[in-house]
Amino acid sequence: MWIDSASPRRTGEIPLSTSLCLFALLLAPNWSLAEDRIQFNRDIRPILSENCFQCHGPDERQRQGGVRLDKLELATQPGESGNRAISLESPAESELLKRIATDTPDLVMPPPETGKTLKPEQKELLRRWIEQGAEYQGHWAFMTPVRPEVPLHELETAYPNPIDRFLLERLKASGFSFSPSVDRETLLRRVTLDLTGLPPTPDEIDAFLSDDSPNAYERVVDRLLCSPHYGERMALQWLDLARYADSNGYQVDSSRQQWPWRDWVIDAFNNNMPYDQFTIEQIAGDLLPKATDSQRVATGFNRNHRLNGEGGIIAEEWRVETVIDRVETTGITWLGLTLNCCRCHDHKYDPISQRDFYSFFSYFNNIAESGTLQGESRNTEPVLAVPTPDQLRERAGLEKDMLDAQAKLAEAEKSLPELVAAWEPSFREKIATNTNSWNILNADSVSAASRANLTKQSDGSYLASGENPNHDVYEIKAPLSPGQFTGLLLECFPDASLPQQSLGRYPNGNFVLSRVEAEIRAPSLTAPLIAKFNHAEADYSQNGWNIQATVQGDKSKGWAVDGPTRKEICRAMFLTESGITIPENATIVIRLVQETLGQHNIGRFRLSSTGLPKGTIAIGGSQVPDSLRTILSLPTSERSDAQRAELHEFFRKNVDSPILAAQKRLQESKDRIVDSRKNWPNVMVMQEIETPRDAFILIRGEYDKRGEKVSAAIPKIFPPIPDGEPNNRLGLAKWIANRNNPLTARVWVNRAWERFMGSGIVKTTENFGSQSEWPSHPSLLDWLAVEFMEPTQVAHVDQKPVHAWDMKGIQKLMVMSRAYQQSTSRRGLEKLAELDPDNRWLGRGPRFRLPGEVLRDQALFVSGLLSPKLGGPSVKPYMPEGVWDETSVYGDLRNYRHDTGDGLYRRSLYTIWKRTAAPPTMLIFDAPNREICTVSRSRTNTPLQALSLMNEVTFVEAARKLGERMLKHDDATPEGKLSFGFRLVTGRKPTVKELQVLVSGWREDLAYYQGHPDEAKQLQSHGDSNSEVSQTVELVAYMLSGNVLLNLDECIMRE
């Protein structure tokens, strides 16, 4: 409605945004005004994108007045009013210029209710741009980068690293240059922290200081890039992007096991896997020809999303959420694109449509998954087992046992005909007299060992309520009529009063039955007859919780029924081997024992008995097949071969004999093989279903509002999938990892730049679309992107030749730059600070706070506590009391108990991560909760951080062990010991004044604790690690000095 001057502007459109965002005020230094030629991408696009495209951009449904400003041929068309937004013939007649100039509220653009206004200089830019011919450019980030020429040829000798010449060009334009190089100690700490996440050791510092060869620094960089801790440091950000965690998220937030994927990432970084391969394997490793297990593990990237298991959810709704999560995460991680905007409508700023979104969606839509959590606390299909070498050896042994059992069975089978002949007569007799199947027991009394109430229901079942103790035993006493007793039927029912409206009393609706005991009492008996159940069957058993466990006498196992997800009646029968003859006036006493898992008691149940012999009774009732009765009625000689075979089969399955025993042993050895696999770690991976699912445009993004059908495709704005590649997830991966993809390399080098330089060349590291910030150094960004894909500068990293997409190589180039090695001091740089307050020009080194993980690792490292072990299952270091229990009684991640020993001192990226209650210290230091893909963390400076570093037990214990290191240090003087401690933490020696503060403080503490030995003892007691010194008071004085050192701003910051 921009141009329609004939009528007042339509109102009612709610503006999505206002320009009040404070961060938006901090624009990159803009030097375009000084130049003549207006550049659309640099000067004009940000203005149009911010102020105009919402109503006059690519989104058709939002378009007003038929005016579109994102393309020249459209902007010069007449709008609904007949006027042209841009007139090249007579620029002054351009309606655009008139409407931004007017004061009339009904006409002025942008409309007042949007809260947006154009600054005079912006209006001037628009005017000059139209005058110069309104030249449009495609969005820079959507054009394949071309290697620009490196400026300042004349400085090549002084500044051989092209990065420096790009930066100097900008600095020199305003009359500045780089700051002096930082001292070597600080440089070593900086680069060691940046590349490994750990500080340097005093030996490493000494070695660097004494190495005066010209390539001393390069050797350090090579050493660090080859340290195994490099992969750990690199993984840290990748885990944020990949929303990696050890729990499933959402309300139950039970545990999962994705650490084999996390270890894959660390290995891939350490092995310097090229970034294109790193990309392809994680997005589509499963689709590579002859995919290896490692390539399939890599695809865990797109299974790290949360999974909802809340009761009552609609599976398809959440499957769609999962696919959308993959689209968003993949888009942000590799392409810096906010594709999620197109879930509900065409993109407001970027030329990406809703159709493009669901076409992209289609690539991730074909995974064999339900959309909901399967079971409570394990990985959800599709999964890949990743056994350890020990586990593979164990399985080989079990397989041998199974072969032995098979041979023994074959041996036993030889005597089958004789055994059958001997058994037949008695069996014929039994089935002639017994016809009843299951009789519901009419109990005289039903009680629980606890104070739970068991209330009789109209259908003869009993419903538990009241107390739900950890372990309960239900006892049922019921009369039995004379005859045979061979077994019991247990039926369990769901009930609305039970947790999750399911079958069990545990909050998730599950139960675990450990075993069933029964005995028959009667006046005529001196001792009760014990019914020994040795056969159990159920119509449903939860994976890993088979009914067989109830007759195998193992307290740690039992029968469970997937209560959280499967809320249906479950039945189980328990049979004795040979049956018991019931005397007159008998009573049966049955005990349902539930002692395997806490609170997993049955909610509602009914019991029945039978006298039918095994083999003739099934859960559903009598099961002597008519055909068997016929066979038995025939003389042996008249039976056909088929009939003989049927009889033998029945005998094998149901009658106690050496054959059955051998079969059992075989079954047990097979079960052991299956059981052994249960302990194998597995990891959730991507795996295609055979017939791809249809994908549709989802109207307003709702799972059940299907619009037009779409097929997999790359958004039209981009180059297509490379020739010869399939149009599936693998093709998509290869398209992303392609030299011609305009975004992949730019996005990656920009994030690496942010890590080393404090902020990205494009400050909005999470967004490269048209709303992204104009790069501070566009040519440098393109040069770096091309250099990343086609390296020319760095030949080797630690003698290994550099290859295309070489992550170590390009980082080496960055940290070898003069810019990286500058001092961070602002002294004397007031003028520069005025012109470049955010230090985007890099006229000095960037100084910023270390991430929470690095702060913890550093404290463990300098105190000598850090365990250098790489990878493996996540660990449980110290956490505040009740960290998982304050707001949840769901799931298996409750009742946190910290590890003892090694688990307390592993690097922080191995700390177990529960998404809904993430490690609090990490959150305090700005870690995301890992529910969704996160690119950048904020770097705040808060009192809660101060309290963590002052008082959290990890840091208190680290201070103690750091104190111990000082105390044990060779130098006998406190000055020497404190200098040593200072150097451990900051990487440099203290100044005289600094040492004075430390020493006088130490003396003060020493004097105080000499008078307060009890307090000293208390202070020495923090943390699990042993004290290796006996001088408590002295130690405590050094410990407090250590506490001060670990809280130094210089320790918290990367200098």
Added chain:
Amino acid sequence: MNPIPMLRQQFLRGLGGTLGLAALSKLIEPSALATPVATENAPPSPFQHHAPKAKRIIYLFQSGAPSQMDLFDWKPALAERRGEDLPDSIRQGQRLTTMTSGQSKFPVAPTAFRFSQHGKGGMWFSEILPHMATLADDWCQIRSMHTEAINHDPAITFCQTGSQLAGRPSIGSWLSYGLGSVNQDLPAYVVLTSFGTGRPDDQPLYDRLWGSGFLPSKHQGVKFRNKGDAVLYLSNPTGMSRDTRRKTLDRLAELNQQHFTAVEDPEIQTRISQYEMAFRMQVSVPELLDISNEPQHVLDMYGPDVKKPGSYAANCLLARRLAERDVRFVQLFHMGWDLHGNLPNAIRLQCKDTDQPTTALINDLKQRGLFEDTLIVWGGEFGRTVYSQGALTADNYGRDHHPRCFTTLLTGAGIRGGLVHGETDDYCYNITQDPVHVHDLNATILHLMGIDHTRLTFRFQGRDFRLTDIHGELVKNILA
């Protein structure tokens, strides 16, 4: 030596442009951005769009979804339709959760409770809320609340952040970002949680609910913990006295100051002041939590649970103490309202947990002159179905999730007391008048704090985000 306290103006100048202006309102910092009227030495918040009615909010979130027709929205005619199948004309094919979508019947379950009218306006309350009923002329009942989500996690996330999906800032974080903190020694957004007694397996809560999403993480709610230190790591390690801590901080400040001289990074000055703030909090927080000086008649007012740490009653008293200290946004979460079965018994227990303490809190605020500028909100994430989940028996029924209507109560600053806003049909199933979406409620809450919800924005991923997304209409009728 004592660290040099920085004047705010110096501080602002020192930071120059290195941080965003919004980043200046530290998690716990006397924010010059706080008050509507500019104080002498600070500009008003750019987000304070008009004079606020409320200086602070106490949001009593009833997690799990309380049953509106058993507490507020009485439907006497249902008694005669007991056990009848819910007519299709009412259900209109709306989706149900998979907990009841398989039921063959949807028997109408009238409430088991008696209702009566209270106050001058004759507002209806259930017999199990006798205390809250005494404030009938103060409460405004919105009986026409509605939302989209049908499961707890997305629904409660929606109430808190305006989106069903994770990743957006919570309402308290928006307020912290928009208005900053008034109190020098306490966070702007404090969260208190309690388990209900109605269900042993209460629906859980998640950090995300008070998280800051894409806003700087200093705006995240600080959840006071019920065990150990209420604020994490507040206590010095045993064996270290306050005096010793003071001495270590003096040394720390001196060393940091020396380093500042070398590098002149203003962030160092901020760090020094944050350590001083931490040191002050070591006193101010225990003082806040110490209720030993509360007079007995005040404690009695909150009921017997008030001395049980982590109970709803204790949290209500704490909320008053936080309000007195000008904490801008206090949010209680009381769990246990998700009553799919055994509702009549369990809801009595939930009401016993909350009825008296809620009322005491309001009366206490009144007595201290805080009621007029404190907004109090009482409500959950959705409503419950009129039909019984599971069997309907003489004295028992359950109710499933129902996003199509529910009741939320407000009182205090800027609220028209004694008003019932909105209406539902005879089955309490559909809204017949004045629907109020969760976005509308949130827009109205922001309005009362002096914020235009369409203009409280944050740029992320190239887009200006809002608590109310692109929705939200002010509910003008409920404003005093």
